Amino acid sequence: MQYGFFDDDRREYVITRPDTPLPWINYLGTDGYFGIISNTAGGYSFYRDARLRRLTRYRYNGVPTDAGGRYLYLRDRRDGHFWSPTWQPTRTDLDEYQCRHGLGYTTIRSRHRDIEATVRFFVPIDQNLEVWDLSLLNAGEETARLSVFSAVEFALWDAWDDATNFQRNLSTGEVEVVDGIVYHKTEYRERRNHFAFFACSEPLVGFDSQRDEFLGRYHGWDRPAAVERGESGNSIAHGWAPIGSHHVAVSLEPGERRRILFALGYHENPSDRKFDPPDSQAIDRTTVTPVIASFLDPGHVDEAFQALEDRWSRYLGVLQVDTPDVHTNRMVNIWNAYQCMVTFNLSRSASYFESGVGRGMGFRDTNQDLLGFVHMVPDRARERILDVAATQLETGGAYHQYQPLTKRGNDAVGGNFNDDPLWIVLAVAAYVAETGDFAILDEPVVFDNRPGTEAPLFEHLDRSIQYTLDRLGPHGLPLIGRADWNDCLNLNTFSDEPGESFQTTTNRDGKVAESVFIAGLFVLAAAEMAQLAHRIAANEIARRCEQAAEGMAAAVARHGWDGAWFLRAYDHFGNAVGSHDDSEGQIFIEPQGMNVMAGIGIGDGRARQALSSVHERLATDHGIAILEPPFTRYRLELGEITTYPPGYKENGGIFCHTNPWVMIAETMIGSGDRAHDYYLRINPSARAEQSAIHRCEPYVYAQMIAGPAAPSHGEAKNSWLSGTAAWNYVAITQWILGIRPTLDGLRLQPVIPADWDGFRAIRRYRGATYHIEVRRRGRGNNVSLLVDGVPIEGTLVPAAAGGEVQVEVVLE
Ligand code: BGC
Ligand code: NOJ
16 A cells, blocks of 8 residues: 655655545754644644744644644635645545655645645745745636635744643734734743744735634634635734634636745844834834745745755765665665754654654764764754764763753753763764864863863763763673663663653662663774774874773673673663563664674674574564563563563664664675665665555654564654664665765775675765766675776775766675
C-alpha cells in the first residue's frame, strides 16, 4: 500500500491521497521563522522558539487528528456548497488531490466542482513570515462565483500557557484590524514588543478575528458559520480566541485563473517605537507594512521562491551520488540531507510527536546532528559548536539541554548524563575534518555562559575527556551517571513514585554503575582528540589521550565482554547488564556498534563475533532491535527502559539511531553487503511500499520502529527529529560509499555491496570539486586511487588548491 511517490527530479514527495495513516508533515523556514505543515495543511508556526513564540494553535493528540492549520475554504455562491481545497478541515471528497512536499515548501493541489486550486506554502529566506500562494482555475464551462475564506487561529505566544492557563488567557486576547490586515497583539500592551499579522493581497468583502463569531456556537473548523452563510462577521476579538480570517469574492470565467496571496508573519518593534501615535495603544506599523506589501506582490514572491530553491541546490550540491540503488540515491541526494538540516534548525522541539513545549536543544543531540549538516552549512556549524561549548561546565560536564532563545544551559530538564561531554569532541573533529579550520580550537569560549571564564575550545574538549577519566567505576569503566546515550537506562535512579521524571528526579550518588557504551565512545573520542592534538603540536595531550584510550579499550576487553558480545553496563550493585546470565535484556545493540566503531575487538575477533551476535539475536526485516529479549516487567534498578511495553522505544524497539553504528561497524570489518542490507532495512524510501505497516512518512527517518515483541512490529513513530538522520547520513556517505572527510583531507574507502559495479559521486570539499568514479574489479574492498590520472598510494586524496579534481577508485 502506498500513499504517494517520489518525484526525484523535482526533489519532492508526492502524496496522492489526503487520508495518510498519520499526518505526513514537512517543515517551512530555515532561519528564524518556522512552521510544520501536514499534507492537508495542518500544523503551526512559531518564531525561533516553539514554546515561547508560538504564532498559531495546534491541538496535539486531538480528534480528528491534525487539528489546527492554515485553512482555506471555497464556497460556491450559487448554492452555498463549500469545501477545503487542502481537504482539511472540511474533509470534502475531492475529485483530485495531490500534496507535494518539497525542500522548505509544500504545495497542495486539488479539484472540486471544476475548480482547480493550488496553494503553495513557504517561508522566504531571511523573512519572519510565510506566504500562502493560492491559484484558482475555473476548469468548468460556466462562470464560477466563489467566496474564498482564509483562517488561522492565533496562539497567545507561550504555547504551554496557551494550553493551560485559561483563567487568564481567555481575557487577554487583542487584535487590531487595519486595511484588511489582522494584527494579533495579545500582551503587546505590556511587555511584548512583537505581534503577528495576517494579510491578503485582494480587497476584502469581510474579515473575522473572533473565533466564536467566525465558527458559530458549537461549530468546528469543518463548518464555520461565516462560511456556511457566506458572510464574515467583521468581528474584533477581545479576549477569548483571536483568529485571522479574510473573505474575498472571486468571479472566474471558464478557463480563467486568479492568484491570491496571503502573508502570515511575526514582527518586532523597538520598545520605544511600539505605538503610533506614541501615547496611543495602536501598533506602530511603520516598519511592518512595507514588508507585508512586498510579500503580497506576485513578482517578489516568485523571486523569493526561486531564492529558496537555489539555496537548497547549493546545500545539496555539496554531495551528490549516483549508485545502482535508487533508495540510496534519493536519501543521500535529497531527503536524508534535508532531514539533517531540519534537525539542525529544530533539534527535538517541534514535530508531529514533539509538541514544542518540552525540550530545549540537547547537548548530545546537537553535537550528533552536526555530523549530518556540517558539510552544508559549515559557518553555522561553527557558530553552533561555540554556542554549545559555552554551556559546558568547568568540570567538563554538560547541561543536558540548553534553550535556543537564551543559549543557556537548563538544569530543570535534567543533568548528569555522563556521555554528554564526549559528543562535542566528535562534533568538533567532524567540523575540522570538513573545513580544515584548526583555528576554531583556539577560539576563547566561556564555561557555563559566565564571562571571564574563557578558555580555548581545545581545552573544553580536553576537559570532556578528563570528565570521563575523573569518573571511573570499580572496573575502570566510565560511571554512567543518570544515563548514557540511552536516556532510559537509569541505573542510579530507583524511581518508585508514579509519574516521576527519570530525567530529573534525584539520583543516587552513583559510584558503582558503569557504562560499557561510554567506554567505547570514550575510546573513539579520545582517538579523535589525540589526532587533533597532534595536528596542533599538543603532543603531551595527544599522548595522554592515546594512553587513556588504550587503557579504556583494555578495561572493555577485561570487564566488558560477555562471551559472544559486549556487555551493556554494570548496575548499582555491580551486576552485569546485557548479559546472557540475565533472563531479559541479554544483549543490547549500543555497545556492539560503538565498541567496534572505536576499533575495539577488531584485531582479536571479538568485533566479528559481536556483530554476528547482533545479526542472530537483534536483526529483523524492519531493522535491528535495541535489545533482546525485551523486559516484561518494571525493574527498579534499570529505570525507564523497563517502563515501556516490550518492543517499544528503548525496551526492544528498533531504535533507528543505533542501526548506523552497526552499519559502520560492519564496514570496519569489511562487510559491505551486510552494512548496506541493514541500511536498506530502515531506509524510509525502501520501506515506502510497506507504508500501511510503517505508517510514518516514507521520505524521512523515524526515531523508532516497533520491534519484534510489539504487536505492531514494523510501525514507525517519532519521525523527523532524531539523531537517526545524521548517523544514517554518516554511515552511508562516509563508510559505505566511503567518501570520508578527515583532518588530513578526503579519504576514499568504499565498502559497498559485492554486486555493485561501482558508483559515481560529486563532492565539494575545502574549495575544490571532486568528481569521483568508483569501479569494481574484484569483490573485495582494496582501493587503488588515481587522482587526475596519476596513481596515488593509500586512500587519501591529496588536498587540491581548488577547481575540479577527477578521482578514480578501483576496488578489488
Ligand atoms: C524517551 C527517550 C528520550 C528521553 C528524553 C524518554 O522518555 O524514551 O527516547 O531520550 O525521554 O526526553
Ligand atoms: C532521544 C534523545 O533525544 C536522545 O538524546 C537519546 O540518546 C535517545 N532518545 C535514546 O534514549
